[in-house]
Amino acid sequence: MIWDSELRYHNSTTLYMGWVSNLVMVNVCLSHKEDPDGIVSASLIKYAYPNTMVILADYSDLLERLEEAVGIEGLDHLFICDMGLSKANEERFFRIVEGMSRRARVTYIDHHHLEEESKDRLRGYGVELIHNITECTSILIYHNLLNENLPSRFALLAGFAAVIDEMDGREIASRILKSYDRHFVEFEATILAYAIYQNQHREEFLLALVDGLIKDMPHAIDGVLESSREYAQKITNNISVIENDARKDKDIVYIQAVDLPASTVANMLLAMHKGIKVAIAYKQRGDKMVVSLRGSSMCKLHLGKLANDIASELGGSGGGHDKASGAMIPKDSINTFIKMVKDYINNSNN
Template identity: 30%
Template sequence: MLEELERVPAGVDSLVLCDIGVDQSRLAQFVDKLGDLARRCEVMYIDHHYLSAESEKRLTKARVKLVHDVEECASMLTYQTFRKDLPEEAKKIALYGAVTDYMDASPLAKKMIEKEDRLFILLEATLLSNSVAERGDDMEYVRLVAEELSRMKQPHEIDEVPRLAVEQLRRTVGLAREVKRGGKKMGMLAYMRTDQHATGSIAKLLIGTFDVPVGVAFREKSEPGWYEVSFRGTSDCKVHLGRVVGRLAERYGGSGGGHKLAAGCRIPRGKIVSLLKELNRRL
């Protein structure tokens, strides 16, 4: 992200960043960079990931317009910020984000979804998230989906979304079998190494398979010697995973962060066991 911000061209009048979730090790640099950009254009930062009070203060002081609330997902915050300029159908798209981020019980999303056909919202959100999971590495496809959503198309109306969603469902059935065979339990968490991209889904499957409050799935990144790790938790998880994972990843030479019950990090391969043991100790 820092590299992308360096490439913001001169002459830009306004810049809006949403749902960035910068890891703790780079947060200070990120805040400084937004402050630099705010000197030459209008900058708005919308997020629901954890930000320290000091970071919020520095962003505000740097004239960055900050929209931040850990109780709502980023799609709901974005919708609320721009709702006067958006068509009526946009609230459905905001709700798809709330559902797929497991935040449809948040104060704002809960009120909005009560006024919709809940099953319709859940089905469309599932089609959308599963199709992106199936083709998530294809950024051209992700951009296509984003463009179609911006035209207020529903997920089932977008080419390839229904087919890809079904393919991902079939893949998930296979993943569930793999989790039973390859997952391991360590105290309050279960973990598994995989070569699949859907590490978040695998982490959730581990929770149910091993009846634990936290699931951890990791795979080797394209850069040798590093793991990409996903963490998922249930309401029985007593720690804020995003904060704990961010601190532990930094301690072991990596970086990471996230939400209370969903987080991610990158970490040297040789440190994964240490991270798992320390996380289990804190649980």
């Protein structure tokens, strides 16, 4: 059945539920919207599974989007991709998934830190769990879920996601990418990432990007090159600000981001300041502070677990990877957050 384009890109549950009710069954892919790994994951699922509706989320609205997904009439198979859990949201998440698993298939695919107890709970609900911290989610979908039974261009897309997640040196990703020109891979991965960052609040663009990647390379999709150029200009405009305003305190460096996402600024800090263990960037969002952490090779801590533990203690949420993580905390807690990170680092040195 052909999906009307107006319904595909509309962000209204009311409109698309009327469309879904005419179908016998439908698949839904709930995926992370903030970077290429989540967007590419959605493209892979949508290509491989007919009649798939995509819902994009960030970590702050994961639960609301999940409830939106499970409320869709005729839902047969729910894919949850690249949406790391935290102590703050996992109980509600488990309740929703447990109820959903009684009436539909649920597949959870992720590479963020996940406690063994949480894995056991998901398996206990009958959820198909594909979890491995050694490869990005797109690679796990291509290799583990779909058994590489897709055209080779989809392997390349997953490779782009691995590049941006800095996991392109892992076993499966590196095997895929070694067949392609390195400059081409880095170019396509970067413009894809920059276009996503530039359009974080334009869901219509991101959903169109999911569809576009099914057919084309990033550079050939409408709006990608222009959006990436605009984002690159933002970075150029902020280089001197970040160089001058960052504060260094022994093993960490930190700064408040203004024009750029905290994740981009944290990456820039880590590159600019050699010899530090952790770079922290934070950006205010309403009464919350969005925090990104990046670790150097000298950092012995798992930053995903660290962000989860500290944020939960401060009344927020967090999680992520070994060397890259994020958190959302009450804005007045940022100084405490930074101090706790420093304390953990100091203790890890002992």
